[in-house]
Amino acid sequence: MPRWRTERGVGLPDAQVNEHHLLASGLPEDGRLRLLSFNIQVGNSTERFRHYLTRSWQHVLPHVGRANNLQKIGALLGDFDLVALQEVDGGSLRSGYVNQVEYLAQLGAFPYWYQQLNRNLGKLAQHSNGVLSRLRPASLEDHPLPGPAGRGAILARFGEGPDALVVVMMHLALGAKVRTRQLAYIRELIGGYRHQVLMGDMNTHANDLLLSSPLRDLGLLAPQIEATFPSWRPKRCLDHILLSPTLTLERVQVLAQPISDHLPVAVEIRLPDSLRADAFPVLSPPPRRPLA
Incomplete structure (x- = not known):
């Protein structure tokens, strides 16, 4: 099983890290969790479809703009x-x-x-x-x-059972048939859990995921309906954070940050009481600005 890496290398840090009130499960004691998904295109910026051709060399060679984009991210x-x-x-x-x-x-x-x-x-x-992550999970699987x-x-995974x-x-994947196989695999991974979050670049629309994919029997919610691709004139909603109905959506936002060819998606959720019953205070939480 993979292990978290830190600035010290493979493994978990010896020193205290960012301040939080955490539960024994590793989740925030206040029951709120803020999530972001972002396809960063290895730090390349794309502002027109023609840039996929004219800037294709940036996928092979270093360039100054990449460092600036990573700073923005x-x-x-x-x-x-x-x-x-x-x-x-x-x-x-x-x-x-x-x-x-590691750099981000x-x-x-x-x-x-x-x-x-x-x-x-x-x-x-x-x-x-x-x-x-600012939170330490019970397990991590690759x-x-x-x-x-x-x-x-x-x-x-945060918590047990x-x-x-x-x-x-x-x-x-881009192709529908391969993507269906991949979603069937993921469906098997998460089927034994009540509280589920799926996030990432899924290369298809929410209706495909919720109504006609192997995920369709899970009752997942797709709160984000704004388009994320292409970032300079969004027309397709390809990036998602899907939630099980046991999780309460507080806020959702597609961030107007055209750094990559995709826009980032952010949500804030409130966890159910069953995930907040094992309070184990560690440190105090850092200040956080609300999503717009």
């Missing part, structure tokens, strides 16, 4: 507890050998981070998903998804 992260990143580079030529998951964890002051390497092209590219190599999901909260962060 890092500035978005401070108010969130758990962040799912897609299309992140794990440290190769194009990123200047910077592990972008440092910018956002996240004590825990994990990089899932899905497509290893050696020095040319380390195509990855990433998780940044799952390559069915279909052609290169797609993956990360499962974080069927009443635990399970959060799956993913980047799904």
Whole structure:
């Protein structure tokens, strides 16, 4: 089973980390959880469809604009507890050998981070998903998804047993048939849990996910209806944070931050009492600004 990484390397930190009142499950004592999902396109900016061609070299070689974009992304992260990143580079030529998951964890002051390497092209590219967290889960699982190599999901569990909260962060395939296989796999992963969050770039619309995919029997909610792609003129809603009906939605927002070719999605949820019954205060929570 994968372990969280910190600035100290593989494993959990010895020192105290960001201040929180946590439950024994690792969840916030106030019962509110703030989530963000963002496909960052390895720090590349795209402002027109033609840029996929004219800026294609940026997917292979380093450039100054990437560092500026990562700084902008890092500035978005401070108010969130758990962040799912897609299309992140794990440290190769194009990123200047910077592990972008670790770097964004440092910018956002996240004590825990994990990089899932899905497509290893050696020095040319380390195509990855990433998780940044202020909360320590009971377990973390790395799952390559069915279909052609290169797609993956990360499962974080908070608490124990069927009443635990399970959060799956993913980047799904473009093709409908492969995507259905991937969703069937994820459905098997989460079927034994009452409280579920699915987040990431799912490359399809909410109606497909909720009504005609292997997830259709779960009763999931898709609170975000604004388009996320392309970021400069959004027309398609491809990025989602799906919630089980046991979780209460407080706020949802598509952030108007056209840094990548996708826009980031943010939600704040309130956890059910069953997830807040094991109070175990550790430290005091950091101040957080409300979502607009």
